[in-house]
Amino acid sequence: MDESATPEVRDTQVSYEVALANFAAALYELRIDAGAPAYKEIEKAARQQGRVSLSASAISEALQGKRLPSIDFTLELVRQLAGGDPRATDSWRERWKEVRLLQRSAKVCRAGMAASVTEDPLVHPDTSVYQEEAQAILRKAKEEAAAIVQAARARADELLNLAARSKETAKNGRTIAPSVARLLTRESTRLLLLGPPGAGKGTQATFLKKVLDVPHIHLGEILRQNIRDGEEAGLIAKHHIDRGGLVPDDVLIAMVNQRLLEADTKHGFLLDGFPYPRETLGALEEILAKDGLEVDVALKFEIPKSEAVKRIAGRRMCRNDSSHLYHLLYAAPQQDGACHCGGPLIARPDDSRSTIAERWVLWQQRTRPVSAVYGSRERLITVAGVGDVNDVTDRVISALTAFFG
Numbered sequence: 137m138d139e140s141a142t143p144e145v146r147d148t149q150v151s152y153e154v155a156l157a158n159f160a161a162a163l164y165e166l167r168i169d170a171g172a173p174a175y176k177e178i179e180k181a182a183r184q185q186g187r188v189s190l191s192a193s194a195i196s197e198a199l200q201g202k203r204l205p206s207i208d209f210t211l212e213l214v215r216q217l218a219g220g221d222p223r224a225t226d227s228w229r230e231r232w233k234e235v236r237l238l239q240r241s242a243k244v245c246r247a248g249m250a251a252s253v254t255e256d257p258l259v260h261p262d263t264s265v266y267q268e269e270a271q272a273i274l275r276k277a278k279e280e281a282a283a284i285v286q287a288a289r290a291r292a293d294e295l296l297n298l299a300a301r302s303k304e305t306a307k308n309g310r311t312i313a314p315s316v317a318r319l320l321t322r323e324s325t326r327l328l329l330l331g332p333p334g335a336g337k338g339t340q341a342t343f344l345k346k347v348l349d350v351p352h353i354h355l356g357e358i359l360r361q362n363i364r365d366g367e368e369a370g371l372i373a374k375h376h377i378d379r380g381g382l383v384p385d386d387v388l389i390a391m392v393n394q395r396l397l398e399a400d401t402k403h404g405f406l407l408d409g410f411p412y413p414r415e416t417l418g419a420l421e422e423i424l425a426k427d428g429l430e431v432d433v434a435l436k437f438e439i440p441k442s443e444a445v446k447r448i449a450g451r452r453m454c455r456n457d458s459s460h461l462y463h464l465l466y467a468a469p470q471q472d473g474a475c476h477c478g479g480p481l482i483a484r485p486d487d488s489r490s491t492i493a494e495r496w497v498l499w500q501q502r503t504r505p506v507s508a509v510y511g512s513r514e515r516l517i518t519v520a521g522v523g524d525v526n527d528v529t530d531r532v533i534s535a536l537t538a539f540f541g
């Protein structure tokens with residue numbers, strides 16, 4: 137925002153931005169409530185039986201709060217997500233008007249052009265009217281914002297839990313998007329997450345692990361856990377790390393073996409960071425084969441090196457829970473330096489611009505052969521990891537659904 141702006145201009149602008157973020161979060165919540173249909177599915181449904189066309193990219197922008205969609209677009213989206221209930225339409229029309237009012241008032245205050253507002257029937261010509269109104273809406277919006285984000289998270293969890301392993305519909309009768317439902321009903325899934333550092337493996341795993349009801353097992357995490365717990369394998373690993381060496385393969389294999397014995401892997405796992413050199417692939421297969429199991433599929437994310445550098449430089453994770461991921465630019469926390477759970481946000485110790493080149497080369501040498509093996513077995517899915525996080529998730533879901541049939 138312009139630093140020289142008057143407090144009034146800043147207030148109205150902030151009010152608008154908060155209200156817009158609030159509006160987008162509420163639309164996002166509506167999508168979750170509707171069973172998290174893919175943007176493309178919504179676009180198709182609107183084309184077939186809607187009144188206004190909804191492009192997937194415009195839906196994505198609206199749900200991210202990039203701009204305020206038009207009233208027609210908003211109401212069509214609400215119809216697609218919540219059905220044609222006139223009460224829902226009315227309340228969304230009112231909600232949209234509030235944000236629109238703030239948008240106009242911010243614009244008017246910025247330009248200091250009271251004259252032009254008379255052209256808009258929604259806007260009062262006396263801009264001072266907006267100060268009080270903006271303050272009141274800002275207060276309300278701030279309170280609602282926290283509640284909506286909280287509720288969206290809780291409902292996403294609730295919906296996925298309710299639907300987990302319960303076939304096509306959730307208890308409340310809402311239909312889960314068919315593509316997601318097919319994944320939810322899988323008895324077990326053993327999946328390798330492949331891709332360079334920063335490709336989005338951890339980010340996508342937060343959604344996938346709920347859908348598939350499996351743990352996300354990250355080699356770096358179990359290594360740190362073993363060291364923290366003073367496990368024998370952890371102590372040996374620490375000995376090597378402290379001397380600047382690599383942890384021997386057999387130590388890592390023992391740790392992974394141990395982790396795969398835990399009860400939460402009964403429906404499978406998302407294995408991230410392992411196997412890395414080709415030799416450990418054989419070891420993993422032996423571990424699984426003992427129980428007559430095998431890896432179902434390897435999911436590889438592709439991003440250009442320049443994007444990996446940007447993502448790694450801005451990556452932040454919660455010190456209390458490393459699955460809570462943020463990015464300084466792309467997924468900024470609501471409060472600077474703090475996770476939504478209250479924990480402090482930190483950079484991962486290995487994330488620095490100086491090490492990324494080295495890690496990129498290491499990735500090419502070590503994990504490319506693993507993806508080649510799964511490619512030759514026709515068990516490799518490659519997904520473009522660039523673009524909006526939700527779009528990547530949609531790609532993952534369609535690719536997995538197509539693969540599992």
Ligand SMILES: Nc1ncnc2c1ncn2[C@@H]1O[C@H](COP(=O)(O)OP(=O)(O)O)[C@@H](O)[C@H]1O
Pocket residue numbers: 331332333334335336337338339340447448450451452461462463464466467521522523524525528
């Ligand atoms: N599609 C995306 N667009 C923008 N930023 C992303 C995207 N996916 C992940 N990020 C951010 O990039 C950083 C690295 O993502 P992460 O999931 O930790 O990668 P990986 O587990 O593959 O190393 C994180 O800060 C995350 O918030």
